[in-house]
Amino acid sequence: MRRWPRIAAWCVAALAVAGAAVGSAVVYFGWYDVSATGPHTMPVYALLDVASTRSVKLRSADIKVPDLDSPQRIRRGDALYRAHCAQCHGGPGQGPEPYALGLNPPPPPLVTSARERPAAEVFWIIRQGIKMTGMPAWQYRMTDEQIWDVVGYLRVLPTLSPQQYRDAAPPGDPASGAASSASIAPTEAQPSDRRLGDAKAGRDALQQYLCVTCHAIPGVPGARHYVGPSLDGMADRSRIAGVVPNSPDSMQQWLLDPQRIKPGTAMPALGLREQDARDIAAFLQTLSNVE
Template sequence: MSRSRSSLLFWTVLFLAFGAGGSLAYIYSGIYDISATKQHTRLVYWVMSTARRQSIKTHAAGDVLPPDVADANLVSAGLVLFDRHCSQCHGAPGIAPGPIGLGMAPSPPNFAQMGRDLPAEEMYWAISNGIKLTGMPAWAFRLSERERWALVAFLKRSTALTPADYRAQRDRLASAGVGEATSRDSGGRWEPDGAAERGRVAIQQYACATCHVIPGIRGADAQVGPSLEGIAERLYIAGNLTNTPAHMVEWLRDPQKINPLSAMPDLGVTERDARDIAAYLYSLR
């Protein structure tokens, strides 16, 4: 290697090392203000918004075949679901977001802007998977596929909806039972190997990391409940049940029924999600 090339490599490595060291020093100094009352810097906002836009575009590309989002029944169901789950952050025609949505940073986009900005496939992906660092949750573990497409259908048709029409339709549809939750359980036999990876995602979506140490889950270091490390080797669950997959599913779905004195809450875990979470837990040997 020539002397000039070696010199260039040396200065490049030195520059990167100083840059990394400076970034770490800046982070550890606590200078950056993370309070929600302060705007992100222009650079941070650009990085977050660009990463969000490009990530959605990249990951939403695929073979997803959307239903007819102009279907009136789908739009109607979406209106009720949006009012119930989304208006608190995104607002609705003539209705402001709730205190949580108004206090978030960055502010959640207005419902009408979402309907204009994203194609249906990208909107469905964002609703299903959520968006990190924004407060947008992943609804794939809360709503069925049809319900998520119903939200897309409503958002695509909502830009022409007046406040009076929105309220009238919401009240009429809700009283008629439109938009009621559908089952997300898929049934099927016990498949501990195939379900473990989905269970790893599900265990995050039910916020188990806020109480337990969980191997393989970053940030799962809370000491509220017992560590789940090596749980597959334990003899009992909650001190009451023998440690079997069926009992684990039973415990995850209704812990208060098993032990009314337990602080473990009922998280509304579905049958399928409980099986998949159990599959992940039994992989922690």
């Protein structure tokens, strides 16, 4: 009987060595895809998410939260958010700038941050940043008081409608109604270069346009703080946004210009190319629960 613990220990050690060898081979021979056009695998994404969540919780535990509700703080936070945060995280009805659309992992929308995380955690994330996400450490660019201003504003942001967010924007701000670089459609391919929608290409495009930061999409890893509805079973729904019949053509038009289809919607225009919208629409038609 005494031999079994020894055998078990050797088996565990052998498995550990084998796992380390396989992991080393994956890294050394370049088998893991590091391209920004390919998302992390589900296990890698889940591991990074747990590591980030637990790390932030531990390191923010002793932070004392000041009064965040003063109108002056919220006004200052509004200006700071628009100057430094909206470019990557967007706002109600406003998409991020084009350079943020290619980040991997994608920057999440912050309209849910105050609901999902305590103020101390949000402060720590803004101040310290997070490795390998593109989120910088703002302690070198803003004072702690300014960071608390942003945290205070993030508590108000979820209560703003797209129209209220636009109305509060200063003249010249992209959210005020002026065209932003994210809303300017890129040059389209000539008609002879266009093709039918490709579901696989659409699944890849979802990552580049940050769809996974707002919607849970079956089989596609992404942020867990969702703003919009799940897209599970999208092909089975009769209407898009409760407005237009659900068809590939209607979905393409919705993706290209949601405000035209449903004025006041929180869905931003992300400057999709027509072909990318066609591909995404084709992929969404594969999300059916009907057997």
